[in-house]
Amino acid sequence: MKYKAIFFDWDGTAVESRKAPADEVAGLMKPLLAKGIVMIIISGTTYDKIASGELHRYFTEAELENLHLGLGRGALNYSFKNGELMLHEETELNIIQKLKIHESVFKIHQYLLENYTLNTDIVFTRPNYCKLDLMAEYSRNDRLYLQEGEVERLESHLKEQGIKGGLKEVTAIAEEIGKCSEIKLEVTTDAKYLEIGPTTKSDNVDYFVDHILTPQNIGVENACFWGDEYSYLADGIPGSDSYMVTEKTKKGHFFDVSKTSGVLPKEIISMGGGTETFRSFLKEQLSGE
Numbered sequence: 001m002k003y004k005a006i007f008f009d010w011d012g013t014a015v016e017s018r019k020a021p022a023d024e025v026a027g028l029m030k031p032l033l034a035k036g037i038v039m040i041i042i043s044g045t046t047y048d049k050i051a052s053g054e055l056h057r058y059f060t061e062a063e064l065e066n067l068h069l070g071l072g073r074g075a076l077n078y079s080f081k082n083g084e085l086m087l088h089e090e091t092e093l094n095i096i097q098k099l100k101i102h103e104s105v106f107k108i109h110q111y112l113l114e115n116y117t118l119n120t121d122i123v124f125t126r127p128n129y130c131k132l133d134l135m136a137e138y139s140r141n142d143r144l145y146l147q148e149g150e151v152e153r154l155e156s157h158l159k160e161q162g163i164k165g166g167l168k169e170v171t172a173i174a175e176e177i178g179k180c181s182e183i184k185l186e187v188t189t190d191a192k193y194l195e196i197g198p199t200t201k202s203d204n205v206d207y208f209v210d211h212i213l214t215p216q217n218i219g220v221e222n223a224c225f226w227g228d229e230y231s232y233l234a235d236g237i238p239g240s241d242s243y244m245v246t247e248k249t250k251k252g253h254f255f256d257v258s259k260t261s262g263v264l265p266k267e268i269i270s271m272g273g274g275t276e277t278f279r280s281f282l283k284e285q286l287s288g289e
């Protein structure tokens with residue numbers, strides 16, 4: 001079917017890596033945007049990491065009217081006005097709130113080191129959340145998304161450190177420590193990292209349903225959602241793209257392009273094939289007219 005709104009993840013779905021050129025995918029997005037298709041990028045990252053902060057240069061002002069970005073794991077929602085990136089509203093936390101999150105994440109780090117001699121690194125500089133690196137010794141190089149075999153690697157690493165319940169147990173520990181914070185914290189994971197903060201991709205998609213789709217009379221059943229990290233990482237631990245499935249979006253169509261095999265939440269259709277599959281889909285959306 002032809003969709004009126006296309007939500008999609010960036011790293012691993014639209015582009016292979018941060019260093020890969022955006023030319024091809026931008027070239028496919030351009031005629032769809034020109035035709036009035038609403039395209040919304042949903043990513044945990046910040047705009048400077050999307051085509052080096054130059055994505056808008058591929059499009060005209062009129063095309064940019066239909067492009068939106070929900071970034072920072074629920075923290076940042078952008079549209080374009082007169083060709084300029086425009087933050088919808090100030091959704092970033094203040095310093096005091098940020099420090100409360102930092103404190104909770106440090107406590108998780110401390111607990112894991114004290115009780116399991118598990119070394120973790122913390123990234124404090126994300127907009128509304130922190131990343132806790134559970135496999136500090138293992139680098140993804142420039143591919144910043146879940147890699148083949150990584151879940152197994154993490155599970156065995158955690159078990160070696162005495163965390164018998166693996167990723168599920170670490171997530172439960174983080175949630176428990178997070179409960180002591182004055183800010184309600186959501187713990188999500190992509191295996192290598194735990195991400196801890198008050199919002200998730202759910203907040204981004206819900207925001208755009210309310211502020212873009214509804215005012216334009218686009219029903220969620222005419223929208224699709226593409227990602228490469230929908231599958232469960234462990235029992236009860238869904239991948240980050242699964243947070244795009246919410247009460248507001250559940251009537252939409254969800255597609256996973258991941259090349260790794262995994263159990264998907266029931267709403268998700270497995271497509272496989274990585275970025276190529278997503279690009280073919282964009283071509284199809286243009287064809288036949």
Ligand SMILES: [Mg+2]
Nearest residue numbers: 009011012145
């Ligand atoms: Mg991804």
